[in-house]
Amino acid sequence: MSDPLPPFRPEDFEERCETCNAPPGQLCHAWCDTGYTAADARADAERHADRTGTRPPAPQAHRPEGELLMDLSTPAGLETLARDVAEQLGADRAEQDSDPSRMRIVYADGRTLKLTPNRRRTRVTVTAVLPEHALAHGIAVKPITVTAQPRPRPRPSETQAKATAWHMADHIRKRLLPQHTAALVLLRERTAPQSVMLQRARAALSAFPDRPREGWAMADKLVRRPLGLVERCAVVWWHTPTGPSRAAAPFLADALRRAGLATTEPHGSGYVYFAEPPCQATDTRFRALPAYGSKVWDLVDEFTGVDVRTYDDREWAQGIAESANSEEDAARRAGVASLDLPGLWSHLIDSSQFRQLAIELATAGHLPYGLDDVDYTQSPGFLILEPGGNPGVARVARLLEPWGSVRPGDQREAPEHEVERHDQDMQAYARLLDSPGRKVTLTAEGLHVQFDDLTPGP
Numbered sequence: 001m002s003d004p005l006p007p008f009r010p011e012d013f014e015e016r017c018e019t020c021n022a023p024p025g026q027l028c029h030a031w032c033d034t035g036y037t038a039a040d041a042r043a044d045a046e047r048h049a050d051r052t053g054t055r056p057p058a059p060q061a062h063r064p065e066g067e068l069l070m071d072l073s074t075p076a077g078l079e080t081l082a083r084d085v086a087e088q089l090g091a092d093r094a095e096q097d098s099d100p101s102r103m104r105i106v107y108a109d110g111r112t113l114k115l116t117p118n119r120r121r122t123r124v125t126v127t128a129v130l131p132e133h134a135l136a137h138g139i140a141v142k143p144i145t146v147t148a149q150p151r152p153r154p155r156p157s158e159t160q161a162k163a164t165a166w167h168m169a170d171h172i173r174k175r176l177l178p179q180h181t182a183a184l185v186l187l188r189e190r191t192a193p194q195s196v197m198l199q200r201a202r203a204a205l206s207a208f209p210d211r212p213r214e215g216w217a218m219a220d221k222l223v224r225r226p227l228g229l230v231e232r233c234a235v236v237w238w239h240t241p242t243g244p245s246r247a248a249a250p251f252l253a254d255a256l257r258r259a260g261l262a263t264t265e266p267h268g269s270g271y272v273y274f275a276e277p278p279c280q281a282t283d284t285r286f287r288a289l290p291a292y293g294s295k296v297w298d299l300v301d302e303f304t305g306v307d308v309r310t311y312d313d314r315e316w317a318q319g320i321a322e323s324a325n326s327e328e329d330a331a332r333r334a335g336v337a338s339l340d341l342p343g344l345w346s347h348l349i350d351s352s353q354f355r356q357l358a359i360e361l362a363t364a365g366h367l368p369y370g371l372d373d374v375d376y377t378q379s380p381g382f383l384i385l386e387p388g389g390n391p392g393v394a395r396v397a398r399l400l401e402p403w404g405s406v407r408p409g410d411q412r413e414a415p416e417h418e419v420e421r422h423d424q425d426m427q428a429y430a431r432l433l434d435s436p437g438r439k440v441t442l443t444a445e446g447l448h449v450q451f452d453d454l455t456p457g458p
Contacts, residue, residue, distance in 0.1 A: 221233060
């Protein structure tokens with residue numbers, strides 16, 4: 001067994017204390033709760049004398065194993081700290097750097113921090129990693145140094161390891177992440193990588209119909225990320241005189257995903273945020289994170305930085321995040337842009353002609369059936385199916401609860417105005433979908449659209 005480590009000395013500390021600002025080579029102020037004070041030095045000296053002297057050591061309070069000081073001189077000690085800090089920050093993972101004496105903390109969107117012990121047992125330097133071409137544009141982020149040993153003091157019922165990780169994560173949030181985010185935003189603006197992305201997005205949306213005073217619109221919006229950070233994100237919506245169309249949003253998102261972009265549809269919104277997906281696939285795209293300045297929890301899409309929905313209960317939010325990540329993984333494995341799409345029967349989603357029918361109805365203001373924020377007892381939704389044994393023919397149903405797709409009053413009693421409303425909607429569907437290359441038939445059995453030439457595939 002190796003000899004006990006000697007007490008710290010003031011000269012062991014080569015940087016100013018991040019809490020009390022004590023200069024390098026000096027002990028911290030007596031009130032400092034994260035640095036190394038004279039009282040700490042005396043206590044360390046007494047413990048060292050007890051452990052190395054001939055007399056038996058004085059009785060000491062029991063110290064749980066988790067409260068032992070971490071040995072940052074070994075890769076295992078730094079790895080443990082990095083994983084705890086990554087968990088506190090809500091990052092995707094902690095991994096070993098190419099230099100085994102360093103660790104990396106990686107977010108799902110690709111942001112990376114590098115942890116380097118700058119002197120054994122004392123402090124860790126945290127560096128925000130920027131792309132190589134950032135230096136050519138004069139963009140850099142100053143690293144920060146945070147005390148890892150022998151402070152900070154743990155709070156009641158908290159281990160020393162957790163206290164150290166919390167302290168380091170807190171300083172990274174306050175002192176490094178805002179500068180890191182600002183540098184990445186500035187780099188994007190100077191290198192204009194979004195111009196290519198926006199060109200792809202415009203090309204993907206060019207097939208949407210033209211309507212008087214309506215159409216898709218695109219812009220940049222400020223997005224407040226967890227921890228109070230603010231970034232810009234590209235956003236698209238279907239513009240109408242009354243505001244963004246909720247009906248068209250799922251189809252805008254689907255078209256962008258087919259162009260290889262990552263999309264976020266905030267719950268109940270007509271806006272669709274989009275961004276380039278990270279180069280390296282991740283299993284943790286969605287996270288439940290504490291909302292900035294509030295006691296609620298946000299379901300955050302790490303690819304765009306946008307809040308999908310807010311929840312009061314942490315466990316419920318984490319369960320929703322796990323479910324969303326499972327769906328994302330299933331779509332990736334299946335190689336499809338959309339596992340489901342409101343208004344379309346599942347096996348028709350990848351047919352461009354059936355999908356075009358849904359787009360034409362949605363951009364005209366008709367709600368698709370299947371939106372989880374719509375009350376279908378009040379608002380009807382369309383659903384496009386393919387009758388069995390009749391390929392190349394689409395059946396367009398109108399669903400309103402409790403009658404479903406059956407015409408109100410045919411099998412169950414219904415107010416006269418609901419019968420009239422059903423007939424008006426079906427006639428509107430027929431007028432919209434009647435175009436060259438299609439034969440539209442509206443009968444008592446429903447609305448059918450037959451394609452002159454059904455093209456397979458997306």
